[in-house]
Every structure is written in C-alpha cells, then in structure tokens.
Amino acid sequence: xxxxxxxxxxxxxxxxxxxxxxxxxxxxxxxxxxxxxxxxxxxxxxxxxxxxxxxxxxxxxxxxxxxxxxxxxxxxxxxxxxxxxxxxxxxxxxxxxxxxxxxxxxxxxxxxxxxxxxxxxxxxxxxxxxxxxxxxxxxxxxxxxxxxxxxxxxxxxxxxxxxxxxxxxxxxxxxxxxxxxxxxxxxxxxxxxxxxxxxxxxxxxxxxxxxxxxxxxxxxxxxxxxxxxxxxxxxxxxxxxxxxxxxxxxxxxx
Amino acid sequence: xxxxxxxxxxxxxxxxxxxxxxxxxxxxxxxxxxxxxxxxxxxxxxxxxxxxxxxxxxxxxxxxxxxxxxxxxxxxxxxxxxxxxxxxxxxxxxxxxxxxxxxxxxxxxxxxxxxxxxxxxxxxxxxxxxxxxxxxxxxxxxxxxxxxxxxxxxxxxxxxxxxxxxxxxxxxxxxxxxxxxxxxxxxxxxxxxxxxxxxxxxxxxxxxxxxxxxxxxxxxxxxxxxxxxxxxxxxxxxxxxxxxxxxxxxxxxxxxxxxxxxxxxxxxxxxxxxxxxxxxxxxxxxxxxxxxxxxxxxxxxxxxxxxxxxxxxxxxxxxxxxxxxxxxxxxxxxxxxxxxxxxxxxxxxxxxxxxxxxxxxxxxxxxxxxxxxxxxxxxxxxxxxxxxxxxxx
Numbered sequence: 001x002x003x004x005x006x007x008x009x010x011x012x013x014x015x016x017x018x019x020x021x022x023x024x025x026x027x028x029x030x031x032x033x034x035x036x037x038x039x040x041x042x043x044x045x046x047x048x049x050x051x052x053x054x055x056x057x058x059x060x061x062x063x064x065x066x067x068x069x070x071x072x073x074x075x076x077x078x079x080x081x082x083x084x085x086x087x088x089x090x091x092x093x094x095x096x097x098x099x100x101x102x103x104x105x106x107x108x109x110x111x112x113x114x115x116x117x118x119x120x121x122x123x124x125x126x127x128x129x130x131x132x133x134x135x136x137x138x139x140x141x142x143x144x145x146x147x148x149x150x151x152x153x154x155x156x157x158x159x160x161x162x163x164x165x166x167x168x169x170x171x172x173x174x175x176x177x178x179x180x181x182x183x184x185x186x187x188x189x190x191x192x193x194x195x196x197x198x199x200x201x202x203x204x205x206x207x208x209x210x211x212x213x214x215x216x217x218x219x220x221x222x223x224x225x226x227x228x229x230x231x232x233x234x235x236x237x238x239x240x241x242x243x244x245x246x247x248x249x250x251x252x253x254x
Numbered sequence: 255x256x257x258x259x260x261x262x263x264x265x266x267x268x269x270x271x272x273x274x275x276x277x278x279x280x281x282x283x284x285x286x287x288x289x290x291x292x293x294x295x296x297x298x299x300x301x302x303x304x305x306x307x308x309x310x311x312x313x314x315x316x317x318x319x320x321x322x323x324x325x326x327x328x329x330x331x332x333x334x335x336x337x338x339x340x341x342x343x344x345x346x347x348x349x350x351x352x353x354x355x356x357x358x359x360x361x362x363x364x365x366x367x368x369x370x371x372x373x374x375x376x377x378x379x380x381x382x383x384x385x386x387x388x389x390x391x392x393x394x395x396x397x398x399x400x401x402x403x404x405x406x407x408x409x410x411x412x413x414x415x416x417x418x419x420x421x422x423x424x425x426x427x428x429x430x431x432x433x434x435x436x437x438x439x440x441x442x443x444x445x446x447x448x449x450x451x452x453x454x455x456x457x458x459x460x461x462x463x464x465x466x467x468x469x470x471x472x473x474x475x476x477x478x479x480x481x482x483x484x485x486x487x488x489x490x491x492x493x494x495x496x497x498x499x500x501x502x503x504x505x506x507x508x509x510x511x512x513x514x515x516x517x518x519x520x521x522x523x524x525x526x527x528x529x530x531x532x533x534x535x536x537x538x539x540x541x542x543x544x545x546x547x548x549x550x551x552x553x554x555x556x557x558x559x560x561x562x563x564x565x566x567x568x569x570x571x572x573x574x575x576x577x578x579x580x581x582x583x584x585x586x587x588x589x590x591x592x593x594x595x596x597x598x599x600x601x602x603x604x605x606x607x608x609x610x611x612x613x614x615x616x617x618x619x620x621x622x623x624x625x626x627x628x629x630x631x632x633x634x635x636x637x638x639x640x641x642x643x644x645x646x647x
Contacts, residue, residue, distance in 0.1 A: 052418065052550040053536070055430050056274040062417050074548045099272060100535045104549030125274040126535065150275040154437050159278070174276060178435045 004092040004120045005146050005169045008044055009205050015227030016218065016254060017207065018234050019046040019096060021064035022081070023073025029243050030081045031088070036243065038089050040250035046123065046229065049078060049097030056125045058181035060232040064239070075105045079113045086118035094148065096123040107136055111143040121146035121169055129166055148172050153193045157200065164202040173197060173206040173225060181232030183211030186220045198224035218253050255576055257502040257569070263451025265572035268542075271450035272535045276434040280442075281538075283357065285452045291356050292349075292459065304348050305463060308381070309338045311345075313464075315471035315627070320599040327620035330481070331602070331630045332468055332497065341605060341632030342461060342493045343374035347443055349460030351378040354441035361385045361440045365429040367394055367422030368559030369401025370605075370632065371445030376410035386410040389428040391421035394559065401636060419553045422563055426537050446490025447567035450538030454495075454567050461496025468627055469500055476625055483620065485510040486629040487610040488581075489525065489561035491570045493631040498579070508580065510618070511570060512610045514556035515583035525554035526583040527566040528574045536564065541571040557586040557640060558606040560632075584613035590644050592616070593634065605632030606640060 008015065018037050022030045030047070037045050050065035050073050057065070078095075085093070095114060102110045102124065114122070122145055127136070132147060140147050146169035151160050153176060163171060175190055176183050190211075197206060205226035212221050213233035221228040230253065237249045263269050263285070271281055291297055305311040314333045322329045334342040347364075354362060362379050364386070366372030372388040379386035388405055392414040395402055405412050418424040433442045447454045447461070469479040484501050486494035488511040501507040516524035524530060531542035536551055543565035544552045556562045566574075573579035584592070593609030596602055604612065608631045620626050634641065641647065 053423065053427055055427055055537075056276060056434065058431070059417065066418065069550060076548075098535075100545065100551070101549030103534060104532070104545065104547065126272045126538070128271060128273065128278075131270065131272070152276050152437075154279045155275060156279065177276070177437045179276075179431045182435060 003144060003146055003169070005044065005094070008092050009170060009226060014222040015043040015207065016250070017044045017046060017227060017229040018042050018250070019048055019229055019231035020234060020238065021048040021050050021061065021068045022078050023050060023068030023071045024064040024235070025067070025238050025242055027071040027073060028081070030078065031085060032243050033246065034085060034089055034093070036246040037250065038091050040247035042091065042250055043227065044092035044094065046094045046096045047078070049075060049095055049101060051098040051101055054098060056179055058179040058232065060181040060235050064235045075101050075110070079117055082117040082119070092120045093118065094121040094123055095119050099124050099127045108139050111139050111145055114145055115143035119145065121148055123148045123172060125150060129163060133166060150174050153177060153189070160197070160200060160202070164204055167204045169204065170226065171202065171204045171206045173208045175208050175211040175221060178210065180210055186211065186217060190220070194224045215253055255578070257573060257578060259451065259455040259569070265569045266575060268540050268568035268571040269451055269454060270540050271538060272540060273450045273538045274434065276437065277430070277450070280433065280437060281450050287357065288353065288452050288456050291353055297352060297356065300352055301349055305345065309344055309348065310336060311463065312467045312471070313337055315468060315475065317475065318600050321596065324599060325615050325620065326622050327624045327626055330472070330625065330627045332464060332627060333630055334464065334493065335602070335604065335608065335630050335633035339374050339377050340635060341370050341374070342464065342496065343371045343445060344377065345463055345496065346445065346457050346460040346492060347371070347374040347378045350441070350443040350456070351382050351384070354443070355382065357441060359439060359441035361387070361436065362443055363387045363389065363429050363432050363440055364443045364445060365389045365422065365425040366445065367391070367425065367562055368636065369394070369398040369405065370560060370636065372410070372412070373401050373404045373408070375443050375445070376405040376408035379410060380408045387432065388412050389415050389425040389432065391415045391419070391425045393420045394422065394425070398559065421553070423551065423553070430537065446492045446563070447495040447569060448490045448537055448539060448541070448565060454539065454569055457492050458495040458499055458569060461492050462499035464493070464496040464629065465498060465500035472625070472627070480504050480507050481625040481627040483508045483510060483624060483626045485512065485611050485614050485626065487512045487561060487607050487631060488566060488570060489514065489563045489607065490565065491567035493629055495567060495569055497629040502578070509573065509578060510614060511573070511579050511581045512614055513581060513583040514558055514561035514589070514610055515585045516555040516557070518585055519583055523555035525556040525561050525563065527564065528581040529583060531566065539568050541565050541568040542574065558589065558610065560605070560607040561610060582614065582617045584610045584616065588613040588616050590641070593641070594645065602630070603634035604630055605634050606637045607631055
C-alpha cells in the first residue's frame with residue numbers, strides 16, 4: 001500500500017496540517033479532535049505524544065503536554081485510543097514526539113504499533129539524522145513509516161541536500177529561528193529563506209511549521225511551499241473553546 | 255577499554271548529540287572547533303594565566319591528618335573549595351568564555367540550579383564584559399537568594415524558568431530554548447559534563463586541570479602520581495569528570511563516585527541516578543536518567559541542590575556500566591554529618607555536594623597505607639542556611 005502521506009502530497013493544492021497534544025484538553029479527546037479536523041477539511045494531522053521536557057517547544061505546547069501528562073496520557077494509552085481510528089479517518093496521521101518515550105517503549109515495538117493502528121509517519125525533533133540512518137531507518141522502512149526531518153533558516157545548503165536525500169515524504173521547514181509559538185509574523189527574512197529553499201529544487205516538497213497562526217501567515221508560508229502546519233495557535237483555541245468549534249477555527253485559516 | 259569520548263561523540267553506548275535541527279549549526283560548529291581552539295598556544299596561555307592569577311590555581315592538595323587518623327588511612331583533600339567563587343565550576347566557565355570569544359559569540363547563556371554555575375558564569379562574563387543571561391528555576395530562585403543577588407551584582411540577568419517543576423532540569427530546558435531562539439550570536443555555557451557532544455568532553459577537559467594537578471602534587475608528597483582511590487561526588491558529574499580524567503586509564507587507581515541518595519535510594523526522594531536510572535535521552539545526550547516506565551523524566555531530590563539532577567554525564571554512565579568506577583550513594587543525613595565532621599576535624603566547612611564525597615567513610619573501609627584522594631568540590635558558605643536548619647545551629 002502506498003503511504004498516505006506520499007499520496008496526499010501528490011494532490012494539486014496547498015496542504016493544511018494541524019498539530020495537537022494527545023490527551024489535551026481532556027484525556028479522551030484524541031479521536032474526537034482527529035475526526036473533527038478531518039471533517040473540517042484538514043489535509044493531515046500531527047498527533048503530539050506528550051513529553052515532560054519538550055526542548056523545541058514554547059510555553060503553549062509545553063503546557064498542553066504537561067496537562068496531557070497530568071491527565072494520564074501515556075504511549076500505550078495513545079495507541080489504544082487510536083486502535084480503531086482507521087475505521088473512521090482516512091487522512092494521513094503523523095505522530096510527533098520526542099525520542100525518549102519511544103526509546104523506552106522500544107523503537108521496534110513503537111514502529112510496529114504505529115503501523116498496526118495506521119500511523120503514516122513520525123516527526124522526532126531530537127532524533128538526529130545520522131543516528132536515524134545508522135540505527136533505525138531499517139525499522140521505519142520495514143513498517144512503512146515515513147520519517148520527517150526538520151530544516152531551519154540556519155541549516156546549511158549541504159546539510160539540506162543530505163536531509164533531502166534521506167527524506168522520503170516531505171521536509172518540515174521551520175519558518176524562523178525560535179521554538180514553537182514564538183514567532184510574531186513573517187517578514188523579508190522569511191521570504192528570502194523561502195525563496196532560497198524554493199530555488200534549491202529539492203526532491204521532497206516542503207511543509208512550513210512554526211509561526212503559522214491565521215489565514216495571512218498560512219498564505220505567506222505556502223507561497224513557495226506545499227503546505228503549512230499550525231500547532232500553538234490551535235492549542236490556544238482548544239484551551240479557550242475546548243473541542244467545540246474546531247471547524248470554525250479551521251475555516252479561519254482557509 | 256577506552257573511557258574517553260570516541261570520534262563520534264560516544265562513551266561506549268552513551269553520549270552522542272540528540273538535538274533538534276535548530277541547534278545543529280551551533281553544536282556542529284563547536285564540535286569542529288573546540289579541540290583546535292583548545293590546542294592553540296594563545297588559548298592555552300590565556301586559560302592557564304587566568305586559572306593561576308584569577309582563580310588562584312593550583313588548588314592545594316591537603317593531607318587531612320585528623321580525618322586520616324579517625325578513619326585509619328591517608329586522606330588527601332583536593333581543595334577546589336579555595337577557588338575564586340568557591341567551587342570547581344569556574345574552571346569550566348573560564349575555559350568556555352574564552353572559547354565563546356574565539357567563536358565570535360557576544361552573548362552568554364547558562365542554566366543553574368543552586369546558583370554556583372550561574373555565579374561562575376556571571377563572574378567570567380563580568381571579567382570579559384559580555385552579556386550574560388542565567389536561567390534558574392523559579393523555586394531555586396526563591397531558595398538561593400544570596401546567589402541570585404551575586405549574579406545580579408555581577409551584571410547578569412537572572413531569568414526564572416517557569417515551566418515543569420521549575421528547578422534545574424527546567425532551567426536547562428529554558429537555556430536550550432533560548433539558544434534555539436538566538437542561534438547566531440549566543441554561546442551556551444553548560445555547567446556540567448552533560449549535554450550533546452562535544453559538551454561533556456569539553457567540560458571534562460576544562461575540569462581535567464584538577465587531576466592534572468593531583469598527579470604532580472601527589473608525586474611531590476608521596477613520590478608517586480597515583481593514589482589508591484580517587485573519590486568525588488557526582489550529580490551531572492563535572493567535578494568528578496575532572497577529578498578522574500587523568501586516572502581513567504590507570505587501572506590500579508580505584509575510582510569511586512558518590513551520588514546523592516536523598517532520603518534513601520528507594521524512598522522516592524533521591525537523586526541516585528546509577529541505582530534508579532535507565533538508559534535514555536536527556537538534554538541532548540544518551541545516558542542514565544531517572545524516568546517513568548513511559549519515558550517521562552522524573553524529578554530527583556537531594557538536600558544538595560548541586561546534585562539534584564535526574565541524569566548523569568555520559569562518561570559516568572559508561573564508567574558505571576563498564577565497572578571502571580564504583581558507584582555508591584550517601585543520604586542527606588550521612589552527607590550532612592560528614593560535612594559537620596570535616597568542619598570539626600579540619601576546620602573546613604564543605605559544600606553539601608562535597609559532603610557527599612566525604613560520606614564515603616560510612617560505606618567503605620580503607621587500609622592504613624591506602625592513599626585516598628577526595629575532591630572537595632566547593633565550600634559551604636552557600637549552604638549555611640541548610641546547615642543551620644539541619645543542625646539547629
């Protein structure tokens with residue numbers, strides 16, 4: 001079966017992805033949120049596996065992770081919540097999480113479970129490229145999981161080429177220097193960066209994340225790229241409104 | 255068996271650089287340059303000069319006669335407590351500020367728990383006229399007021415870490431986030447032998463002046479460079495790493511690491527990482543760390559804020575796994591009493607961290623002709639409040 005992410009990337013439109021922390025705002029909101037996001041027309045979803053020490057995340061996502069953990073979220077519980085998700089949801093699902101919880105679950109067992117419930121890919125910010133290729137790529141491949149790597153405005157051209165070569169899905173393009181939720185908007189610096197990457201003609205499409213929060217930033221971010229990911233802004237919405245009004249939020253974006 | 259870091263940044267199976275891509279350019283730049291810079295004659299000259307004239311090195315190797323008599327062995331104390339700023343921490347911050355200057359960085363960030371590393375960093379920033387931001391858990395800020403005041407006097411900005419448990423672990427997270435937010439002009443001075451490669455190796459090399467001195471000092475006093483035992487307390491493990499460094503491959507020197515058992519290893523309030531930790535990834539390296547079965551990092555506890563860290567440096571994880579070092583742990587009570595005992599016997603008030611190393615005598619018996627070197631990592635001025643409360647002074 002062709003990976004759902006790869007299939008989605010072939011569609012002729014700008015893709016919108018949403019991130020949320022599993023187990024937030026309430027422990028058992030996971031499948032409700034996923035279903036509502038799909039119904040609202042979101043193209044794919046990043047399900048955040050909460051971690052006690054999320055280094056690359058700002059206060060908003062750290063807080064939603066902390067609340068999720070307090071609510072009792074665990075790796076095992078997330079998999080059991082997702083057990084029947086493929087009977088209901090057809091868009092690509094990605095788990096985004098830090099490496100340590102996966103290491104403790106066992107990387108092989110984790111990947112097998114992902115494949116079993118119908119996860120299509122993983123984003124693991126603190127699993128470096130060289131370690132992935134040396135120790136885990138074979139396992140990911142065996143279970144048909146796409147691994148997504150990040151690039152930032154500071155990533156050198158040579159390294160971007162390496163990451164492009166190692167990727168088989170999309171490249172997660174971090175919009176600017178900063179943790180999640182810390183950007184105030186896009187300016188010329190981002191435009192130069194977006195243009196620089198566009199001119200590299202990479203084999204993998206790019207999806208922009210960090211700093212996308214409304215229709216305007218979504219439009220700016222997707223001018224030269226395939227799509228964009230919203231995280232902190234959606235978490236803030238959930239914080240305020242709970243799981244109600246998800247489609248209203250998505251409609252404000254596009 | 256090799257105990258140093260290998261060319262990929264690992265100590266056996268521990269170490270590496272498990273960092274988000276946002277940190278890659280900075281860490282990679284450091285990795286490619288740190289050894290080159292440290293080998294430059296002008297760097298060495300400046301480093302040595304500052305250690306001598308500013309820090310007050312070499313620190314004495316002191317034969318503690320009354321302590322030796324009490325335990326019927328020969329105990330030397332390596333007096334890191336006599337360094338400027340009161341602990342071994344400054345050896346590393348001097349080295350890293352010189353490194354930062356040569357890397358063209360203008361802004362310094364650091365994390366601190368009890369405030370010792372924060373003070374040592376603020377000190378070298380004042381010395382070099384560089385901007386300094388120290389992240390400190392909100393809870394630690396409240397319980398370490400004098401060190402917060404010191405840092406402010408030295409011109410540093412102390413930023414509270416408000417996330418998580420608001421202690422050292424979270425201060426480290428905030429410092430890492432600051433580095434992600436400021437990728438170009440900033441150098442992160444990590445205070446312990448932890449973090450992504452090359453930090454554990456770099457910090458260890460800067461601290462290795464401790465064992466370098468012990469070697470020639472012991473030669474002068476004992477006619478041989480090698481003791482029978484070399485002992486240090488261990489939290490993240492920078493003092494221990496520097497104390498062991500030049501003895502790692504001298505297999506006849508027995509290495510002992512003393513961790514903080516808090517209220518008892520299995521009390522649920524402990525920082526004895528080697529006993530309670532499992533292999534995992536924290537703050538950019540693979541090492542032993544205290545965590546739940548689900549891989550969430552847990553809060554350690556120790557009366558000593560400097561040992562209150564849920565992980566241990568990757569070199570130490572390797573020394574533990576290979577059996578090169580013997581790991582023991584001392585409770586709050588054992589450490590406090592060992593600290594008071596040293597004060598009464600030798601007139602030296604040790605930092606509570608160092609008191610843990612001194613508590614080794616509660617766990618091990620040495621032979622009369624053994625030469626035992628204990629690293630006295632810091633002085634106890636900063637801990638007076640704790641001593642006052644504990645002994646109702």
